[in-house]
Amino acid sequence: MQPGAPEGNETKIMTLEAFADTIVPGEKRWPDDRAVAGVSVGGGAVASGAVTLLEDPAGGLAEALDGIVFGLNAYAEGFAAEHGVALDESVPPFVALSYEHRTALVAHLTAPGHPEKALWVGVTLFCNMAFDSAAHISTHDALAEGHPGLLTIGYSRPDPDGLWRFPRFSYGRPLSSLHPNTTSTGSPA
Template sequence: MRGPVAVAPDPGVPGIDRRAVLRGLAAAVAALPALGTAAAPPAAAAALGSWPVSTLEAFADTLIPGERRSSTDRAVAGAAPGPGAVQAGAITLLSSPDLPLNPLLPGIAALLDARATAYAISRFILLPIDRPPFVGLGFDHRTAVVAGLFQAGDPDRAIWQLLSFLVGLAFDTAAHRHTAQAVAEGHPGLVWTGFPPPDADGLWRYPAHSYGTALAAPHPATTPSGSPA
């Protein structure tokens, strides 16, 4: 790659308090069951700044890769055909106003860029200066950096575990969307997993047992809604 080695992330990104990040991520996971059904407004992600958003998109794309959104896309590496975590709304979920993460995301992105910079320096990789360090890495190198984040004993491992859990939820469950609307609009993760559409009234019913037979008779005091006695 052309250009000098980038020795620091975007200077405008604030420092990071690891304990605050863990508290915020834990609170975000706890808030998921009550997450609103409205998508985050575009301004919520835009307010983070282009560098943090690009870094977080590249992180999400490394976990669940997809095709580039355009020929000038830098965050998405284009390592796999079809849509990935970015197209599935990973950044929309992370920046949702229903989750307490927005103030922490620039710091998380800065931490990832610092790790990418250290990785590049140790391997004499030249990084472009017009994009965040992690985005400046090729997909194979991004994968190596992310794999290192999850090694036992890594001081920030819990941060990346929780963040990757949220990225996975955006793709696998469209956690930031009303499920019926997400299915109707062809959410890429739900399409990929073959998630079934609801009945005409917007509710899901499963008259056929997944094992082909009932495994046990319902308790006689079970309510009509299926709740246990």
């Protein structure tokens, strides 16, 4: 490891954040943020909790993340060598790539015919899920905390009693009549 380079968990977190930011970009969290490239306004996958979702044992990827990070950084080193890109050795190789180079590498890893496509598409899906569904926390908590993904896609807030009701039907009309035994909470009797 190079002097000044991040170690262990810091490398893992920075690399996963840089990958998540490549999938759903956001704005830098502070001026010298290296993991988040800052190519978008507002919070992206990182601010939406992508790393938390990836590390959740229920998702099935948590135990593989060290290997995923190692592989992604190895691919970044190969990409840099192939394209004549000098990497800043004070950060993990994938983090050292520009946003354009990160997206090119991810496009390569997720392309049809790549032998590890399923793995990289899976990691990509987790980053998207963190942003567009807040899969790692309850919807109530996500909205209360100002989850950037749910707010960006216009997810409606619940009524004051905590229940979601939709007075306007999405198709402009009710799709069916309520069952006669439906209770006031919407449950069948």
